[in-house]
Amino acid sequence: MTVTARTADLAGGRPVVPSRGAMRPLGLGEARITGGFWARRQQTNGSATLEHGRMWMDKLGWTGSFVPADRAGAAADRRGREFTDSEVYKLVEAMAWETGRSPQPGRDREIGELAAMFASAQAPDGYLHTAFGRPGQRPRYSDLAWGHELYCTGHLLQAAVARTRTAGADELLEVARRAADHVCATFGNDGPAIVCGHPEIETALAELARVTGEQRYLDQAALFLRRRGHRSLPPHQFGWEYFSDDVPIRHAHTLRGHAVRALYLAAGAVDVAVETGDDELLEAVADQFDRTLARRTYLTGGMGSRHEDEAFGEDFVLPADRAYSETCAGVAAIMLAWRLLLATGRARYADVIERILYNVVATSIGDDGRSFFYANTLHQRTPTGVVPDDQEQLGFGGGPRAPWFEVSCCLGNTARLIASLSAYLAAVAGDELRLFQYADAEVRTTLADGRAIGVSVATSYPDSGGIRLRITETAGGPWSIALRLPDWAAGAASGATAASVIVNGRAQTVGGDRVVVRREFAVGDEIVLQLPMSPRFTFPDPRIDAVRGCVAVERGPVVLCAESTETGPDLDQVRVDPATAPAGEQDGEAVAVAALIDDTAPAAWPYADAPPDGSRTPTTLRLVPYHRWGRRGPATMRIWLPRT
Amino acid sequence: MTVTARTADLAGGRPVVPSRGAMRPLGLGEARITGGFWARRQQTNGSATLEHGRMWMDKLGWTGSFVPADRAGAAADRRGREFTDSEVYKLVEAMAWETGRSPQPGRDREIGELAAMFASAQAPDGYLHTAFGRPGQRPRYSDLAWGHELYCTGHLLQAAVARTRTAGADELLEVARRAADHVCATFGNDGPAIVCGHPEIETALAELARVTGEQRYLDQAALFLRRRGHRSLPPHQFGWEYFSDDVPIRHAHTLRGHAVRALYLAAGAVDVAVETGDDELLEAVADQFDRTLARRTYLTGGMGSRHEDEAFGEDFVLPADRAYSETCAGVAAIMLAWRLLLATGRARYADVIERILYNVVATSIGDDGRSFFYANTLHQRTPTGVVPDDQEQLGFGGGPRAPWFEVSCCLGNTARLIASLSAYLAAVAGDELRLFQYADAEVRTTLADGRAIGVSVATSYPDSGGIRLRITETAGGPWSIALRLPDWAAGAASGATAASVIVNGRAQTVGGDRVVVRREFAVGDEIVLQLPMSPRFTFPDPRIDAVRGCVAVERGPVVLCAESTETGPDLDQVRVDPATAPAGEQDGEAVAVAALIDDTAPAAWPYADAPPDGSRTPTTLRLVPYHRWGRRGPATMRIWLPRT
Numbered sequence A, B: 001m002t003v004t005a006r007t008a009d010l011a012g013g014r015p016v017v018p019s020r021g022a023m024r025p026l027g028l029g030e031a032r033i034t035g036g037f038w039a040r041r042q043q044t045n046g047s048a049t050l051e052h053g054r055m056w057m058d059k060l061g062w063t064g065s066f067v068p069a070d071r072a073g074a075a076a077d078r079r080g081r082e083f084t085d086s087e088v089y090k091l092v093e094a095m096a097w098e099t100g101r102s103p104q105p106g107r108d109r110e111i112g113e114l115a116a117m118f119a120s121a122q123a124p125d126g127y128l129h130t131a132f133g134r135p136g137q138r139p140r141y142s143d144l145a146w147g148h149e150l151y152c153t154g155h156l157l158q159a160a161v162a163r164t165r166t167a168g169a170d171e172l173l174e175v176a177r178r179a180a181d182h183v184c185a186t187f188g189n190d191g192p193a194i195v196c197g198h199p200e201i202e203t204a205l206a207e208l209a210r211v212t213g214e215q216r217y218l219d220q221a222a223l224f225l226r227r228r229g230h231r232s233l234p235p236h237q238f239g240w241e242y243f244s245d246d247v248p249i250r251h252a253h254t255l256r257g258h259a260v261r262a263l264y265l266a267a268g269a270v271d272v273a274v275e276t277g278d279d280e281l282l283e284a285v286a287d288q289f290d291r292t293l294a295r296r297t298y299l300t301g302g303m304g305s306r307h308e309d310e311a312f313g314e315d316f317v318l319p320a321d322r323a324y325s326e327t328c329a330g331v332a333a334i335m336l337a338w339r340l341l342l343a344t345g346r347a348r349y350a351d352v353i354e355r356i357l358y359n360v361v362a363t364s365i366g367d368d369g370r371s372f373f374y375a376n377t378l379h380q381r382t383p384t385g386v387v388p389d390d391q392e393q394l395g396f397g398g399g400p401r402a403p404w405f406e407v408s409c410c411l412g413n414t415a416r417l418i419a420s421l422s423a424y425l426a427a428v429a430g431d432e433l434r435l436f437q438y439a440d441a442e443v444r445t446t447l448a449d450g451r452a453i454g455v456s457v458a459t460s461y462p463d464s465g466g467i468r469l470r471i472t473e474t475a476g477g478p479w480s481i482a483l484r485l486p487d488w489a490a491g492a493a494s495g496a497t498a499a500s501v502i503v504n505g506r507a508q509t510v511g512g513d514r515v516v517v518r519r520e521f522a523v524g525d526e527i528v529l530q531l532p533m534s535p536r537f538t539f540p541d542p543r544i545d546a547v548r549g550c551v552a553v554e555r556g557p558v559v560l561c562a563e564s565t566e567t568g569p570d571l572d573q574v575r576v577d578p579a580t581a582p583a584g585e586q587d588g589e590a591v592a593v594a595a596l597i598d599d600t601a602p603a604a605w606p607y608a609d610a611p612p613d614g615s616r617t618p619t620t621l622r623l624v625p626y627h628r629w630g631r632r633g634p635a636t637m638r639i640w641l642p643r644t
Helices: A037-059 A084-101 A105-121 A149-167 A171-187 A201-212 A215-227 A259-276 A279-295 A327-344 A348-364 A409-419 B037-059 B084-101 B105-121 B149-167 B171-187 B201-212 B215-227 B259-276 B279-295 B327-344 B348-364 B409-419
Strands: A031-035 A426-429 A432-435 A440-446 A452-459 A466-473 A479-484 A500-503 A506-508 A514-519 A526-530 A536-540 A550-555 A558-563 A574-576 A591-598 A616-625 B031-035 B426-429 B432-435 B440-446 B452-459 B466-473 B479-484 B500-503 B506-508 B514-519 B526-530 B536-540 B550-555 B558-563 B574-576 B591-598 B616-625
Touching: A031 A037, A037 A084, A037 A348, A037 A409, A084 A105, A084 A149, A084 A409, A105 A149, A105 A171, A149 A171, A149 A201, A171 A201, A171 A215, A201 A215, A201 A259, A215 A259, A259 A279, A259 A327, A279 A327, A327 A348, A327 A409, A348 A409, A348 A558, A426 A440, A432 A440, A432 A452, A432 A514, A440 A466, A466 A479, A479 A526, A500 A514, A550 A591, A574 A616, B031 B037, B037 B084, B037 B348, B037 B409, B084 B105, B084 B149, B084 B409, B105 B149, B105 B171, B149 B171, B149 B201, B171 B201, B171 B215, B201 B215, B201 B259, B215 B259, B259 B279, B259 B327, B279 B327, B327 B348, B327 B409, B348 B409, B348 B558, B426 B440, B432 B440, B432 B452, B432 B514, B440 B466, B466 B479, B479 B526, B500 B514, B550 B591, B574 B616
Parallel strands: A432 A479, B432 B479
Antiparallel strands: A031 A440, A426 A432, A440 A452, A452 A466, A466 A526, A479 A514, A500 A506, A500 A526, A536 A550, A550 A558, A558 A616, A574 A591, A591 A616, B031 B440, B426 B432, B440 B452, B452 B466, B466 B526, B479 B514, B500 B506, B500 B526, B536 B550, B550 B558, B558 B616, B574 B591, B591 B616
């Protein structure tokens, strides 16, 4: 299949633009978030986060590394680790989406200046990486496993794609084209059968092909995919699995190894599968993701249980207290889920996106937009520390929200997602508008037959479950609106009321994973979806050893947690009785569960020939949204609560 | 306090020779293991393991790195990581103990040849490390945090101590003296206030002081201890805690950070505390170890729950499936426990040694003595792989028993312990012989008053609980024999019968942590200790989230486990009923527990609003000693069994 150029995206920018699939995604100009939970975060992202990122990258010399290769000191003055170029590119990508969301001349100029810097640092043959290939540096592509050269190029391409889709073709696209041409010339059919240690170039090349219409970029992406899985990377302690280089992608059974690497690769595979009509590959990736969701995903939607190699870990090894659940794996999983949703139309992928948004992405980002959890633990045993505003955290991994990490991918990744978030709200399939995520929003788009339609959404979701849609524009004849019914809304075992839908005052039947309202709409028509928001207990699969005998509490899409307070109990002594339903039905009301305090004292040896027998004092345990934890100072926290 | 030289140790070598303390340890010539569980392993160690280590170290060029610093290619031809010198030294230490246990002219010659190589590689000022300071290498002490220079020197010193105590002073002691003198000259009172990233030099200098009578070695050890804990090492992602450099040793509350580092350091601190009469330091370390045993130790006695930084992890974070429980941390914990036992006389430290010996050390070593677990997991979810005999494992960490690791400390560490193991059986306190570990053995020693005594021990422990002692030598007047009553033998909750002692056919009262038989012994007198060996259920502290709702089964000092078989159940589906006592009372009989198979199928999302409800089929689950697992080919395994 041949891709077609779409450099001017009148719909105001879309992160993913497949040329076929179950649905057509909407652009930032077609769906806008106008208020509520995510609007506040978009605001903070556009103001504080982007500035914060730029400030740190300037301060640490990451932006300053983009100088002409022949400038004196180009190698010696270069700063940061081998992947810091990619952080600058991700920041530019986020800036590009932000200008699509909310145009700003200053930001526009900033992107232009950064693009000019990239251009100045690019070699005549299109190669662009500030840590390799210059006098005094290691040769180009001399360390495919760890050098991150093609990974950085991929993020450059994604930045250019975002820029082109939100502002049209400019110098950044030219830099990206030259870089992509260099990659094709170096790693084409006649090139070496090797791959980059960190996937990313695959999805980037596919999108650049979509933007430019250049078939060879897509072919190169497909070639990289075919080359992976043959153990061409050097042996390493973490195994080829770490790089997803152990098994060809279409023969794998599950996502594995380094979570971000695996998820980026899978996203690229979906792009290529869609563009080349390779349904076998598409279904292989969907199966792997489904299996990952069934066995290797935290309740929060977080992925990756190993700190050591930032990896998924084995099936059902999902420790709460050593959860890694990297923020970037959350962003990457959303990238993959969105692609699968567009390609297959399966609603569960929208459920996953919602879960990750509220419980990983929203958790990671500090209220000020200037601090981040790199990893998102589900159980904090000792109070988190406090990181000074001006202190860079070495490496990556655990610890409290910090202003900056040596490996600082969370900022760029969350920023580009949040800036483009409205593009994930809805899509069009034929004459049906499908709404996936619920937020105050304005949607104005066209159906497949060209009819212009408009819908306005008002809600205080996820605080409450009411979602009110009003038709703001319509055209002759019937069309449909499909509203996602989240998987969690289907459960009734814990006494949750079922979802309901009222169309212009009249109840409509509800069931399955969506409710479809089809009619000849008139402007002013109203649809009210009510989702059941009673807090509910959630029980884990018994294979998950780490949380055996525990329950969690969820409310709508939000996972709740117990956070320690000065006057509250030691969270490791709390036992919850799931026979009594959690209280707190009303909007904004704190959720409370009946609990006991088990005061068994630690012994000199923590293993005994009889179960411990401490006294148990009744108490009431208050729960808060997990994404709110750790915002009032050092605290302990747990999502999974031992049962009485 | 001044140390006194004891270069000629007529007692046949002792790993630790404190100049004061609660007891006097016996040498390899005073206590000999003559048969049974450990005799077989000593045999294999002395033949197969030492040869295997030498073969790999030659093959990989680690021994070959010991060439004169000015030889052409000395830097370029140097092989291995920055700590491989220490592996050669540990092997020599093991060889030295082995010659003390079982003299062999060939081995003696080999030690001499290796010592000559070390001497040839030593700089005129005493510095000796093959990876630093030569033309083309990094300067000496330019990377204190990771260079392992003083760590390697420490192992050189320990090898020389072992050699001197088993064969007398020779060239190896001279090399060690020169190296230690160089350390004192470089890092003495006027030297820089910095420490090595990996403790080890402290305990080594203290022992070298004991061997040579050189006070300045002890002073230097004390100085290194005082200098640690002040964050002199550079910041690192793992924190100063990793290096035990976060808090001065006498102010810390628990062992923390990298387990082997912390345990070696604590061992050195006990040595210095004992020699300098610093009881405050001694009790501080004892408290830290006690707290570590209460909160940071696996049922097996294994320590370290983190793969990422090989660290202890937080209190009660003891996941079975991601247990690290490094073999070397087991050896290091025995080193520390033995020092604390000698200094304080507290029986629990002998309990700990027993637990680690049977459940970490015995587990790590392959039947052929040529393969090792680096880490000792308590739960294997997917069958272990098979490592070819000639394949080096990169790095360290998980995986099956392997013939060799890039970081290959397990071989040297287990080899030096096993070769010297008989020294850990017993000690003398006044006119009392204290027996700590039970094995077929011959003990011939002298009481504090100079009387020669002899005891022969016959047992098939730990297969059975009967231990028969016969007096083989005695002298006028009464003296005592104290037999340790393990902590596990005191438990009666699971129906275990209490221990009993019969002296010359007559029962004696038993209680507490030891039974003391005092009388005017005659040759031929017989004491029979019977320990209760019924298998018993063991329940974890509820703070250990990872094994909530589980039980383990132990028999005597041996932790049992379920290992998968071709016809047996999926171990992750087994539920055990602790109301029915485990069966298998007789020696050698397999232990079996009543269990159910829970056939709940995995769902698409592993969290649900009701507990899963699979059917349950009764079965009988056979258990084997944990140290036997993984010896019949790829298998899954679990120690902690979920309760019905």
